[in-house]
Structures are given as C-alpha cells and as structure tokens.
Amino acid sequence: MSRRDQFIETIKKGYTFKGDYLTLGAGILDNETVTNSLVNVPLKTMNRHGLIAGATGTGKTKTLQVLAENLSDKGIPVVLMDIKGDLSGLAQPSPGHPKIDERHEKIGIPFKANSFPVEILSLSDQDGVRLRATVSEFGPVLISRILDVSDVQAGIIAVIFKYCDDNKLPLLDLKDFKKILNYATAEGKKEFEDAYGRISTASTGAILRKLVELEQQGADLFFGEKSFEVEDLVRTTRDGRGYINIIRLTDIQDRPKLFSTFMLSLLAEIYETFPEQGDSDRPELIMFIDEAHLIFNEASKALLNQIESIVKLIRSKGIGLYFVTQNPTDVPEAVLSQLGLKVQHALRAFTAKDRKAIKLTAQNYPDTDFYDTAETLTSLGIGEALVSALDEKGRPSPLVATMMRAPMSRMDILTPTELNSLLADSKLVMKYNEEIDRESAYEMLNKKIEKAEAVKAKEEEKIAKEKEEKKSRSRSTSSRRSTRQNPVVKVLTSATFIRAVFGILKKVM
Numbered sequence: 001m002s003r004r005d006q007f008i009e010t011i012k013k014g015y016t017f018k019g020d021y022l023t024l025g026a027g028i029l030d031n032e033t034v035t036n037s038l039v040n041v042p043l044k045t046m047n048r049h050g051l052i053a054g055a056t057g058t059g060k061t062k063t064l065q066v067l068a069e070n071l072s073d074k075g076i077p078v079v080l081m082d083i084k085g086d087l088s089g090l091a092q093p094s095p096g097h098p099k100i101d102e103r104h105e106k107i108g109i110p111f112k113a114n115s116f117p118v119e120i121l122s123l124s125d126q127d128g129v130r131l132r133a134t135v136s137e138f139g140p141v142l143i144s145r146i147l148d149v150s151d152v153q154a155g156i157i158a159v160i161f162k163y164c165d166d167n168k169l170p171l172l173d174l175k176d177f178k179k180i181l182n183y184a185t186a187e188g189k190k191e192f193e194d195a196y197g198r199i200s201t202a203s204t205g206a207i208l209r210k211l212v213e214l215e216q217q218g219a220d221l222f223f224g225e226k227s228f229e230v231e232d233l234v235r236t237t238r239d240g241r242g243y244i245n246i247i248r249l250t251d252i253q254d255r256p257k258l259f260s261t262f263m264l265s266l267l268a269e270i271y272e273t274f275p276e277q278g279d280s281d282r283p284e285l286i287m288f289i290d291e292a293h294l295i296f297n298e299a300s301k302a303l304l305n306q307i308e309s310i311v312k313l314i315r316s317k318g319i320g321l322y323f324v325t326q327n328p329t330d331v332p333e334a335v336l337s338q339l340g341l342k343v344q345h346a347l348r349a350f351t352a353k354d355r356k357a358i359k360l361t362a363q364n365y366p367d368t369d370f371y372d373t374a375e376t377l378t379s380l381g382i383g384e385a386l387v388s389a390l391d392e393k394g395r396p397s398p399l400v401a402t403m404m405r406a407p408m409s410r411m412d413i414l415t416p417t418e419l420n421s422l423l424a425d426s427k428l429v430m431k432y433n434e435e436i437d438r439e440s441a442y443e444m445l446n447k448k449i450e451k452a453e454a455v456k457a458k459e460e461e462k463i464a465k466e467k468e469e470k471k472s473r474s475r476s477t478s479s480r481r482s483t484r485q486n487p488v489v490k491v492l493t494s495a496t497f498i499r500a501v502f503g504i505l506k507k508v509m
Contacts, residue, residue: 003029003030003370004029004034006369007027007029007034007037007370008027008034008036008037010370010398011027011034011037011038011039011398011400012037013398014391014397014398014400015038015039015040015389015397015398015400016040017040017042017044017391017392018392019042019043019044019281019392020042020043020044020074020281020282021040021041021042021043022040022041022043022046022067022070022071022074023038023039023040023070023109023405024039024040024041024063024066024067024343024387024402024404024405025038025039025107025109025402025403025404025405026038026039026106026107026108026109026402026403027039027400027401027402027403028384028400028401028402028403029370029401033106033107033403035106035107035108036108037400038107038108038109039387039389039400039402041341041389042389042390042391042392043074043076043281043282043283044280044281044282044392045340045341045389045390045391045392045394046071046076046282046283046286046320046341047277047280047283047284047286047315047318047319047320048315048320048338048339048340048341048390048394049311049315049320049321049322049323049338049339049340049341050320050321050322050323050339050340050341050342050343051322051323051324051325051328051331051336051339051341051342051343051344052064052288052322052323052324052325052343052345053324053325053326053327053328053330053342053343053344053345053361054326054344054345054346054347054385055326055345055346055347055348056326057382058345058346058380058382058383058385059345059382059383059384059385059404060324060345061084061086061087061290061324062383062404062406062407062411063343063345063385063404064080064087064288064290064322064324065087065090065407065409065411066404066405066406066407067286067288067322068080068090068116068244068286068288069090069114069116069244069407069408069409071242071286072116072117072241072242072243072244073241074242074282075236075240075241075242075282076242076282076283076284076285076286077233077234077235077236077242077243077244077245077284077285077286078242078243078244078245078285078286078287078288079233079245079247079285079286079287079288080244080245080246080247080287080288080290081247081249081263081287081288081289081290081291082246082247082248082249082250082290083249083250083290083291083294084250084290084291085248085250085413086412086413087246087413088118088120088246088248088413088414088419089409089410089411089412089413089414090115090116090118090244090246090407090409090410091115091116091117091118091409091414091418091422092115092409092410092414092418093113093114093115093408093409093410094113094114094406094407094408094409094410094411095113095410096111096113100406103383103403103405103406104405104406106403107403107405109405111405111406111408112408113408113409114408114409115409116241116244116409117237117241117242117243117244118243118244118245118246118422119243119244119245119246119426119428120246120248120419120422120423120426121245121246121247121248121428122247122248123218123221123222123247123248123249123258123262124218124221124251125221126248126250126251127419127420127423128248128423128429129228129426129428129429129431129432129433130228130432130433131222131228131247131262131432132222132223132224132225132226132227132228132432133222133223133227133228133265133269134170134171134172134173134223134224134225134227135171135172135173135174135176135177135223136161136164136170136171136172137227137265137269138265139161140154140157140158140160140161141154142264142265142268142306143157143177144157144158145264145306146214146257146260146261146264147207147210147211147214148210149206149207149210150206152200152203153203153206153207156184156199156200156203156204156207157207159184159192159196159197159199160177160180160181160184162196163180163184163192163195163196164180164441166195169441169444169445170438170439170441171441172223172224172225172438172441173220173223173224174211174214174215174219174220174223175220176441177211177441178208178211179441179445179446180441180445181204181207181208181211182204182208183445183449184199184204185199185200185201185204187449188445213257214257214258214261217255217257217258218255218258219257219258219261222258222261222262224435224436224437225436225437225438226431226432226434226436228432230266230269230270230273230274231273232428232431233245233270233285234284234285259294259295260294260295263289263295263307264306264307264310267307267310267314267321268306268310270285270314270317270319271310271313271314271317271319274317274318274319275317276316276317277316277317277318278316280318282318283318283319283320284317284318284319285318285319285320286319286320286322287319287320287321287322288322288324289321289322289323289324290324291324291325292323292324292325292330292331293325293326293330295307296330296331296332296335297330304332307335308332308334308335311335311338312338322341323335323339327347327357327361328342328344328361328364329357329360329361336364340389340390340394341387341388341389341390342364342365342386342387342388342389343385343386343387343404344361344365344377344385344386344387345380345384345385346377346378346379346380346381346382346384346385347361347377347378348378349378358374358377358378359374361374361377362374362377365386365388365399366388366396366398366399367399368398368399368400370400370401371386371399371401373386373399376401380401383403383404383406384401384402384403384404385401385402385404386399386400386401386402387399387400387401387402388400
C-alpha cells in the first residue's frame with residue numbers, strides 16, 4: 001500500500017462516523033490536498049470544548065465562521081464573541097470568488113453561498129440587543145471573585161447581600177451596591193452592628209475602590225435591568241436552523257475586566273439555568289470566545305479557578321466552549337487539558353522564544369507517521385490547519401493537516417444599512433432595549449435616610465422649642481421678681497420719702 005493510500009485509509013478510519021457530523025475540509029499530504037480524505041467532527045463530541053489557535057492572518061476567524069455556519073445548519077445555536085468586529089457578515093451570503101471555487105474543487109466539496117440567522121448583541125451603547133444582569137443575580141461569591149477582594153471583604157459583601165435580602169432591598173445596579181456599602185458604615189452603622197456585627201470603614205472603602213475600577217471599564221452599562229434571559233440564546237428558526245448570536249465587543253478590547261466579568265456571569269447563568277443533558281447525540285449550545293487571552297491574562301486567581309470549574313462542569317449541560325487565540329499557551333493548562341477539538345493554524349518562528357513555544361505546542365498533539373508536527377506548524381498556508389478531534393467514543397482522532405473549507409457567508413462586515421435592517425427585524429431588540437430604572441436599594445435607602453433625618457430634625461426642633469420655652473419662662477420669672485418690692489424695703493422707702501418731705505417743709509418754714 002502506498003503512503004498516499006495509507007494516509008487515506010487512516011483518515012477514513014479516524015474521521016468516519018455513524019452519527020451526524022460537521023465537515024471541516026480535506027487532508028493534506030506532502031503539500032497536496034487529498035480529495036477523498038474528508039476531515040469530519042462528530043456533533044456528539046462538540047460539547048467537549050475546543051481550541052482554534054494560530055498566528056495573526058492564518059485563518060482562525062474563517063475557521064470559527066465555518067464551524068458556526070455548519071452548526072447553525074444542523075440546528076445548533078451559536079454564540080460568538082466578536083472582538084475584532086468582523087463576523088456580522090454571517091447574515092449575508094458569500095459573493096463567491098474564483099479562489100473559493102478552486103479551494104473547494106481541491107477539497108471535493110461543492111461550494112454553496114448562504115446567509116444565516118443572526119442576532120447582534122452588545123454590552124455597551126453599540127447598536128444591538130442590550131445584555132444586562134443585576135448585581136443580585138451575580139450573588140456575593142461571584143461579585144467577590146470578580147472584584148478580587150480579601151476574605152474579610154468577601155465576608156462583608158456576603159453581609160451586604162444578606163441585609164438586602166432581609167430588608168427586601170433590590171440590588172440591581174452598581175449605584176445600589178455603592179449606596180448600601182456607604183450606608184453600612186454611616187447612617188446604618190448601628191443597625192448593622194446590632195444585627196450583623198461591626199463593619200470596618202477601611203474594608204468598605206477598599207471594596208468601593210474596586211467597584212469604581214470596574215465602573216470605569218463600563219460595568220455601569222452592564223449591571224441593571226432588564227436582565228437578559230439565557231434561554232434566548234438557544235432559539236431556532238422555523239426551518240430548524242440555529243441562531244448565531246454575535247456579541248459585539250469591539251469597544252471593550254481595552255477593558256478586559258468587563259469582558260471577563262461578562263463572560264463569567266454568562267457561563268454561570270447558563271450552567272445554573274440549563275438542565276443536565278447527559279450523553280446526548282448533539283450539543284445544546286456552542287460558544288466561541290475570540291481573543292481568549294483577554295479573559296485569562298487579566299483574571300485573578302479566584303476568577304481563573306471559577307472559569308476552570310465551569311469549563312469542567314458545563315459540558316454536562318450540552319454546552320461547548322471554544323477558545324480562539326494566537327497561541328495555545330494563552331490558555332491555562334487546566335483549561336487546555338479539557339479541550340477535545342483542536343484546530344491549530346500556522347505559527348511563526350521569528351525568535352528563539354517562538355521556536356521553543358512551537359516545540360511545546362507540537363507536544364500537545366497526537367503522534368503521527370505522516371508529519372513532523374513542529375515543522376508542519378511553521379509551513380501551513382493560510383486556511384490550512386492541523387486538526388485533532390474526538391471520535392464518537394471520545395478517543396482522539398489521528399492528527400491531520402487540513403485544507404479548511406471556505407465560509408458560505410460573507411467574509412466581511414455588514415454595511416450600516418444592512419445592520420439597521422437586521423436590528424429592525426429583531427424581536428430581542430424590542431424585548432431588551434427599553435431602559436428600566438425601577439425603585440431599588442439606592443432609592444429605598446435614600447427614602448429611609450430622608451425619613452430618619454426628618455424625624456431627627458423634628459426631634460431637634462422639639463428640643464430646641466422646649467429649650468426656648470424654658471428660657472422664656474426663666475426670663476419672665478426674673479422680670480416679675482424685679483418689679484415686685486419686698487415689704488420691708490417698701491416700708492423703708494416710704495419712711496425715707498416722708499422724712500425727706502418733712503425736711504424740705506422745715507426749711508421753707
């Protein structure tokens with residue numbers, strides 16, 4: 001059997017499945033595409049997470065686009081974190097190109113242009129469905145981990161949430177949280193001490209500074225109502241295609257704290273909301289996290305631990321997480337070890353450090369008789385990648401260099417007119433973009449403080465009035481005493497007056 005026939009046999013054996021699957025492309029051997037060696041990924045294992053890595057410009061975004069399209073066609077909803085702002089074109093069909101036709105002829109798959117059902121979502125003031133969550137929905141544990149506070153400060157946050165629960169004070173946005181923190185060491189100090197013990201002003205001050213830091217990254221836009229319901233991420237169209245939910249994050253690239261806060265809250269909400277799925281034949285939802293290093297580079301140790309725990313547990317809910325980044329080393333080892341599908345685009349060896357990183361990357365992939373993995377990583381062309389997946393029994397499939405298929409949708413962004421038309425037709429925009437600022441902890445505490453101050457002012461006024469009345473009575477008594485003569489004095493005064501009169505009369509006579 002020739003080397004080429006051995007390669008075809010290996011690929012067919014490793015990438016042929018009984019159940020439903022996605023086709024990524026065709027195998028490459030000795031720099032030639034082998035048309036009858038299709039590289040498939042079973043839907044059954046798509047909830048085992050994955051990695052799409054490679055240097056800038058090697059085709060990571062297009063691979064993400066291809067996976068999202070094929071998942072949508074299979075009725076699987078998708079969430080895309082669009083950091084670079086270049087994924088909205090999924091809503092329009094590809095205009096086609098001779099190079100696309102040439103690529104698909106090599107692969108042996110007919111090319112068909114198509115558009116896909118898309119929802120545009122946003123964390124900020126950008127156009128799209130507004131994503132919000134309340135402080136209460138985060139809970140004290142998640143808030144503490146996001147803020148990266150000490151154990152003592154985390155205890156105070158837990159007390160704050162307990163107080164709000166006990167007193168029916170809704171914690172909706174950051175101004176609610178800041179207000180209750182100030183209240184705990186000012187007007188409500190005695191109330192807190194009596195019920196929960198003393199709260200340090202220094203500790204609440206440290207928490208407030210952390211909140212201000214988060215607020216400066218735009219978190220005040222994220223916290224509030226109306227809360228986004230994660231069930232709206234798993235919608236399908238009437239013809240059974242899954243919606244592709246594109247979250248526009250182009251304006252928060254320099255605000256990693258907000259990005260990681262949002263990601264963690266979304267994953268936690270999905271985990272708590274979605275039922276256990278067990279060993280299902282298809283995932284419930286697939287999420288692609290582009291520029292994944294933004295989450296991990298700025299995350300605290302507590303936050304990383306939380307992300308690692310969710311990655312390990314969330315697949316039982318039928319949720320697959322796919323991290324898109326330049327280098328696999330951007331992803332912590334504890335997370336990397338959980339990723340079943342790996343699509344590794346080319347890496348560039350410009351420095352000694354780069355060459356060392358490539359050797360380490362090569363060790364993450366199964367051994368192969370057809371490639372020198374480290375060398376292949378540096379020689380892959382644009383739109384080519386080393387692929388290793390899990391088969392239907394969860395076993396790693398053979399490593400194969402793959403010419404990836406081209407996206408069926410537009411490889412460019414929507415025009416402003418197209419975007420406005422898409423948003424105008426969105427039911428979710430109507431549902432979530434109304435701003436709500438109902439009475440919550442901030443307003444209720446202000447009323448409580450105003451009422452207490454009014455009572456205090458009334459008491460002070462009453463005391464002042466009583467003092468004035470007492471002082472007035474004192475002056476009145478003193479005045480009466482001064483005008484009323486003592487009888488003895490009165491007699492003596494009269495006698496003196498008579499003697500004086502008689503003295504004058506004697507002189508006249």
